[in-house]
Amino acid sequence: MDTQELKERIILEEKIRTVLEELGMHSIKEHSDYFTCGMPDGDNKRSTVIYKNNLYVDAHTRNIRDQYGVSDIISLVTFVRGTYFSESVKWLCDLCGFDYYGNQQEQSKLAKWVRDMWKSSSELQEDEDKPLEPIDESILNYFGRYANPLFYKDGISYETQWEFHLGYDLAFHMITIPIYDELNSLVGVKGRLYKEVIEEHESKYFYIHPCSKSKILYGLHKTMPYIKEKNEVIVCESEKGVLQLWSMGVKNAVAISGHILSKTQVQKLTHLNVPIVIAYDQGAELDKEGKVDKNFYRGEFAKFLPQQELYCVYDKGGKILNPKESPMDDPNKWEVLYANKIRIR
Known part of the structure; x- marks a missing residue:
């Protein structure tokens, strides 16, 4: 509401x-x-x-x-x-x-x-206008609760897959990822095509049961206690990033399920009242003075309050990450990147 x-x-x-x-x-x-x-x-x-x-x-x-x-x-x-x-x-x-x-x-x-003042794009606004609607958890019985070797190869342990109730859709041959809101209500189910090589005409991810993703911080229903304990929240792009970090023992992360923070996601992150670490798939670009470009990611940093303590995980000069590699794909690389995170303000 x-x-x-x-x-x-x-x-x-x-x-x-x-x-x-x-x-x-x-x-x-x-x-x-x-x-x-x-x-x-x-x-x-x-x-x-x-x-x-x-x-x-x-x-x-x-x-x-x-x-x-x-x-x-x-x-x-x-x-x-x-x-x-x-x-x-x-x-x-x-x-x-x-x-x-x-x-x-x-x-x-x-x-x-107030709502009109926050409009940043028609796509985001359209998603923002859709209310979250809980769905019956019994739907997960159809997909079962299964761990899979494909995610395991990507650094997501079988224990983590079980913890987050991953399953499998036989009809679409997809790994199923239940989407919960921060109140632990099931609001959607996302699927990941069970293939290592995705053809151009295929969609890697697909919402089997759609939800207003711009109103969700994926993983918050589980990671909230650890965010409070660590006094920090790490913000990933994808659900996969949260699962990879959890497998490493880093349990204070959430995902925005996209590339651009929505108004609702910014509000929910701000209300956590902890420092925020942006850890998107592509490292932040630095200007000539070695400072993070404030225009990076269409002004993502500028969406937060001026007093918000804000950090960014980045790969300076692209020396650590391979093309299309996320910061969480390799535990050793993550440790280096996180240790060298830069403070925005």
């Missing part, structure tokens, strides 16, 4: 008190334009103010602002419950009886304006 729609529905259906009570806020008192209350572990009865018209939260004694500087009812939930942004949104939806994955209602003018 769009966060703007969520807040609008909380306001219209008068769910503010319900949210505050369920959070454990105390001394809740309603005024004409706002609510006052105290934090669950605080003594001040008026330390927190929630405004009715926009759900802005003024927390006098705590800094509840998220990475974007937002202080609203979602950031309040995140602060009090210690949850990830998406988990906070899902919690609010469940509490208020809204469908987290449901089709959005007609957007407000403000929500539409």
